[in-house]
Amino acid sequence: MDTWRSPLIAERPLGKTLVLAYTLIPRPVVGFHLEDVWVEQLGRYGVNALSWSYFAASESVPSMGEVADILAKYQFDTLLVTQLISFKPLNRNISNSQVSILETRLYMAPGEEVYWSLQSESFLVNYVGGEIRRPRERDALEYVETIIQEMMKGNVF
Secondary structure, X not given: OEEEEOOOOOOOOOOEEEEEEEOOOOOOHHHHHHHHHHHXXXXXXXXXXXXXXXXXXXXXXXXXXXXXXXXXXXXXXEEEEEEXXXXXXXXXXXXXXXXXXXXXXXXXXXXXXXXXXXXXXXXXXXXEOOEEEOOOHHHHHHHHHHHHHHHHHOOOO
């Protein structure tokens, strides 16, 4: 894992958080599922979080304008984005032997200032025969919990 925290933004509570998760292709079920896991787990730590899919009218990847409108309209304090960046093969001889490279960023709303980010390798995304499939429940839960622990280490909340 590789983490970064802005030295220019003072520490503050997460407040009301909008959670958005997406992959390389337009918002398949795996993105919605991960948002739900994020919201549930953040709630366990006292963070008031809602998923983008709660507001979304479509499954397409939202524009920054669409996200900014929701952030402002519902007065969110932060935006948490988890994005699948790429896949990394583990064994060239086995087609689905790979991990996903994910980046999670925390923005201070309503602007576009990144407060904290983390890039990691994970088995979160099931990739079989060219198709992204929903990860196992425990994989998504373990991923989110690991990232939350990293956020806590970095005094994000």
